[in-house]
Amino acid sequence: PTYDDAAILAEAGGWEAAHAPLPAPRWSDVPDVSRRPLRVGFVSPNLCDHVVGRNMLPLFARHDAERFEFYAYRHSPRNDAITASLLRHCAADRDISAMSDDEAADLIRSDGIDILFDLALHLADNRLTLFARRPAPVQATFAGYPGTTGLRAIDFRLTDPYLDPPGQRDHAYVERSVRLPATFWCYDPIDLASLRVGPPPALRNGQVTFGCLNSFAKVNEPTLRLWSRVLAGVPGSRLRLLSHPGAHLDAARRVFAAEGVEPDRIEFAAPGPRGHYMRLYHDIDVGLDTLPYNGHTTSLDSLWMGVPVVTRVGRTVAGRAGLSQLTNLGLGELIAHDDDAFVRIATELASEPDRLFDLRRGLRERMERSPLMDAEAFARGFENAILEMLRMAGDSRG
Template identity: 50%
Template sequence: MQIEDLFQRAHERHLAGDLASARETYSRIVDLDPSHSDAVFRLGVVDVQEGRYQEAIAWLTRAFDLKPGDRRYREALGQAFALAHRYEEATSIYRGLLDEDDADPDLWFGLGSALQAQGALHEAASAWEAVSQRDPRRADALNNLGNCCRLRNEPALAQSAYERALAAQPGNADALTNLGTLLQAQGRHEQAQGLLREAVAAAPGSPAALVNLGAVLIECENPQEAADVLARAVAIAPAFAPAAFNYGNALHALGHGREAQTQYRRVLEIEPGHAEAANNLGNVCRELGEHKAAMEAFETAIQARPDFVDAYNNAANLLRALGRQDAACVLLRKALALAPTHSATLNNLGNVLKDRGELEDGIVCLRQALASDPGNLTAHSNLLYALSFQSSDAAAILAEARRWAAQHEMPLRASRVAQAPVRASGRRLRIGYVSADFREHCQAFFMMPLLSNHDRTRFEIHAYSSVVRPDTITTRLATHVDVWHDVRPLGDAALAEKIRADGIDILVDLAMHMADGRPLLFARQAAPVQVAWLAYPGTTGLDAMNYRLTDPYLDPSSHDSQYSERSIRLPDTFWCYDPLAVEPAVNGLPAESAGYVTLGSLNNPCKLTDATLDLWAAVFAALPDARLLLMAPQGDARERLAARLARHGIDRARVRFAAFQPRDAYLRTYHEIDLALDTLPYNGHTTSLDAMWMGVPVVTRVGATCAGRAGLSQLANLGLDELAAFSDDAFVRTVVELSNDLPRLAGLRASLRARMEASPLMDGVRFARGMEAAYETMWREQRGAVTDAPESAS
């Protein structure tokens, strides 16, 4: 058979897509005639089609050497160099061809691609414009021009280029997608969403278009539709890592932790070095309580990307939650070495330092976090809460709360929905409680007696729960409300809309500025009447928060100017306590067998201020045989605290430490304590109630702020006012006298639990009636039914 006949047969096989047969026949021709340039050229084309770019370059170079004047060979060689990522050589080929004839838009397109791949963005942009000048219908070139401008940080020019691409070819899925993601990055989510929906309509089978739409839907707090869209992407392209990754993000936002976990692990099977998937997997594992798996995932993320600051932070937060404060500090300092002004890292380090008892250093970090990013709401809330432990100046705390409101609440005021406090005749007053802690958490000790005793014939009770991992306490609490709402997947705006639709009359914030609170929900005025209670006695600073609950002991009338909210005083007490267990029982007085008195405080170390240690030092100077038992995390924090105690004159040999423990073991620690010492300026709250439940009396030093008057409130409700000291000398005298009177101390220990059970502190019915009277007072005031409402709800 003649060579030309063979070539014709090879060409037909080639056009039919039978590349193996075409290659075999072209090779026979070259064996017969090594100078047959077209056959050599076609072998190079087959290699390009099969992704064998280096082999293709060799064949195409040989073809060019055989026939230097054939432009086709040079064009194909330029393409092969580009596909092999040999962009400089590709650029040289295209420039040579364009020097001879610059009219071909395809050559300009090839040059633009090679230049952009090398980062020569200015020259690349000129090449894309050259394509458009020669063929205005080339939407692909204009789309690439937009990408180039985006890389040059020229968003306006990028937007113009994408719009020109769409004018040249309406419905171009690539241009729609790129313009959509550009607007998404600018925060123009509504426009972005519309464009990305058009992209999906134009290319319904495109995984990339579906992924981008899903991602913007997640940002727009529409995780359910996002999950539906991304499930389609995963079905179309099971091995496309961005589809599984974003699907995992949507499932996580919906609270479907197990399903999200599956998707993130799928991503890591596809791309083992996908740091973001490993990091997100760690977050999900932590939420599921799988701490070992979570830490392994964070370590994988850091190994894949050693400068991954977010992964260092997440690993440190896990270590903090596990009580490994020193290890958490190490990771956070590594993160700061990578990014010294990273606001989230400074915030997290501030929290860890606060937990370790290094309150002053923690507050410095929190202020640095805010200086780095004034919009960091979490850091600002953490700072505001931390100031309650540091400062006895209520005016300074209020000033910071108002700064918080000016920064974070003010932008939302214009979008508030006005709601008149109107209730249909005969309908129960609807009360909504908002919390992420309807679970095994100290908050449950106070919510259980209230919820279980609400008068449901007069009040319709709703709970808006953002609990990550519900437990048996969650289930018990849910039995005491009319409607339980699991709202964890909802953002603040969506939750505000839901609460309005539910017709809630009075909305109660149980977290304020503590962890996992929703202050921006309340800033949106989700209900006609909004109230702060329980998290801690203090102020939110929000002008949308109408009221705060308190009691006559926490807040005498002279305190009213210290808060942005109107104070409503409950008849007896701010707290109604239920330990939710009868064990462990109260034991005998430890001093009777030990031969010395053990004073103790199981409060968080952040409450052990210098003012507190100075006060205690005078006690230990007067009681040379007394011992001290404190709670502090193991490691460096204990050593620092011991050194601080020594500087204040309390010998290290007189001090023992207990670790953070599960509740039963923590309560049993009171079996070793004879008398509890309170802290200043922030008294014990739940801790003091726990101590007295275990028979351990608490001597308090009454402070200047409501947080420093908690001991007074609790002791007054127990009829033990004599244990509340209004001066340092009185505090020392009370502790010393009681420590030297073991019969009296033993009598208190034996009777305290019964005294608590008989007091307003554990009278759930009485407390619920007081709360309900307070709600009715608020409702009447807001409706204008009374013109001079009383200060007390009693």
Template identity: 45%
Template sequence: MTRQQDHAPPDGPITSLNSMADKVHADMDASNIASNAFAEQYEPPNDPASFNNLGVELANQGRLDEALACYLNALALKPDFADAHSNMGLVFAAKGNSHDAITCYQTALLLRPDFAEANNNLGIELKEQGKLDEAMACFERALASRPDFAEAYCNQGIAFHRQGKPDEAIACYRKALALNPDDAETHNSMLLAMLYSGRYTPAEVFAEHRRFAHQFETPLRSAWRAHENVRDPHKRLRIGYVSPDFRSHPVATFIEPVLASHDTTQFEVFCYYNHNYVDATTLRLQEIVEHWIPCKHLSDEALAERIRVDGIDLLIDLAGHTGDNRLLTFARKPAPVQVAYLGYPFSTGLSGIDFRITDSYAEPPGLTEQYNSEQLWRLPQAFFCYAAPQDSPSVPDRAPLEENGYVTFGCFNNFGKVTDHVIELWAKLLARIPDARLALVIFGIDDGHVRAEVESRFARQGVASERLILMAPVRENHLALYNTIDIALDPFPFNGHTTSLDTLWMGVPLVTLAGLHFTSRMGVTTLLNAGLSELVAQTEQEYVDIAHTLARAPNQLHSLRAILRKRLRATPLMNAQCFTAELEQAYRRMWTTRCN
């Protein structure tokens, strides 16, 4: 339900149906879509409903340009066909064109103001642009028209999650599931939100993951088939990575050095890409691997059959319960060995996934086995390898404290991780250092309602707005933001990961709070592998004390800024060849276990 966006919003509000329709058709003409030729090829009945229905079918198959041609034919016959306008918006959204998607939805709503689906889809696009207040209004209008609209409740939940309100999000997801219990996507969203909330124990979170498996995997187990893969412990292994994130995304950042370092004499690599978006990262990864299979258009059953035909020995999931995952393909057990890795910081709950890759810092033996349906496979050092962005700015010689005269704390993680309990602890820290500031990067902060809500949450803990530096995310050279802070604060119970490594790379010390499960110990494995055990707190009071002590030690901050990048580069965290060799050894041993 979330999409990569790449275009500016419309220049202004709708002024007339004709002007908006003219713009849509002009844009379509510019795309050189041969709608008439396409109609002749398929020869559907010459009526708008049939063209629209054919467009829906083609869009479901991932044939987006052909679907657009069908919708154009429908609109040529019936310009006021609201459904065709709305469906065309879905295709533009799938292609990453938010601008024209919004145009189509708004046109549909001019024609039919109570069109619940168009309101919901418009809300999704506005949400992705950070216009959370406007998005919420769209979802409310959708629910006013259709009180049983489960998807609108789900999207409300996603918007709440973006605002750092996981518990409100979970309440929305439960409403959606009460209306549509078989919606796996909403289940996924709720499971992810539970990891962000501090209200649930690891046992409660795991129980919910097992309920997901009972509902969606258990009915499929009777159809599991024997695998015909040759059980040779020494053969060249066929490994398949399944992900929607082979694009500009943190998962791609971590998996790219692995894909580039694989020993192709021992491993034949397949990437199953579950997304339509293609960017420079996607193109680069396509060149690295031997087999590239786009699979967004395939059903779970069809993808499982393709994996069987490809003879995959080890199938690795890189998404877990995040958006656009293919866990229901894994639930069909298409490969003899299935592995959860990297993209989700908790058990999948599925019994069909045999192993989950971790390490002894994130999950010391005996700590979390009871919260995993998979067997934990601990790598000898870290569970990941970090590759710093090639365009990284240099680290300044002087810390911001030396320029500003006061210390600046910062957290550049997804603000959804900043719960009220996190704010409460940060407020205690700021109270001990009255002149300190706190810098945060928040999606949608340029929305006045979002800013007021964030400031209000801090004000309730006694933190005045003038002590906050609230910034919108930036795509270009985002690492330069780290040059504005002295000390980074890791959120909890959902720690940072990519952000934590970026923080250290930019010479900024990070303070983390060690928790009791993987999600809350990603900061532990990062800092211990980097030789920074002194920055790991075991209690909330120690978390505040470490940050306070650092803030009062300008010489230490200065020296850390000078050495952190060099230290990180010398650790196993940035040795792609060594890490990939360890990962390959794990794959080989998993396969040998299967053979035996």
């Protein structure tokens, strides 16, 4: 929780030194942006029913295929309905899971890719060492999470103006930041679009239920203590969390107990299929965000299901996701810049049932009208970002 931009950048640089120490070959020229169509490659282990695959689907479906040909370079055995939907919008599908980095790099060069995107950063099963071989003249990273690869062979990173306000955070990344117009995310509930928003559970329970359905790996002791302050401020309230069983839950219960939170006020739900997970929001009135790594797609799921999320802005880009999403929804009043504000916002919201009801009733429509679900605008912004990166690369290489 104490890591700052400098510490994360140093860790990423250490990874590069250990795993990609040789200088990447340089390209003397860059693609001509007037040439059409441009060939855009995406390298990912998660072009499937994964948050990355789901988040990329609106872009793939709405991109201008006459101007931009999408090439998928998949390196995962997973092949499902989301994979099929993504590939329907691709000019080519390449399975590189059994290829060495050198073999995959040769394939990408032979395909004539103009710009190559990493969609994993340091997530599991990434292929950053492939990018170290610079198989494309321009390389960028996106979608896995907002951050840095630490890899100097990657030229650019996509972000948005709320995650990284212009001129304020460029020191935190090896890559040059290029900002999408409004949002890093484009949300689509896909097969669960018809799942209804339920009434506030407080109406039937007589008490407010807070919740956080993020991966429990994002939860830490300072966050548990902060949530305890919220529970203390709303007598009788409960907190619903999502986690597999294990010793970590005993540790969490000890923190809550030390903060004076009775054990029967904390409930741990078991993870399950996506439909099961989404229906858990029917039993949550107010979402509480995690820190230093905010909820990303999980928060969008919560908002889609009518559950407002109170966020605490962190020191690093991963802790600014809530700020970006809520700003795009016009819900700046749910953004806290310090712990006291987080407790105040959450407790005040819980104490105003009419406001909470109105928020829940209108959140889905608010989502649908916002940049967070405007796939057409997102696709055009992404395409313009490609052209901007190619121009910037051309300018820097003379």
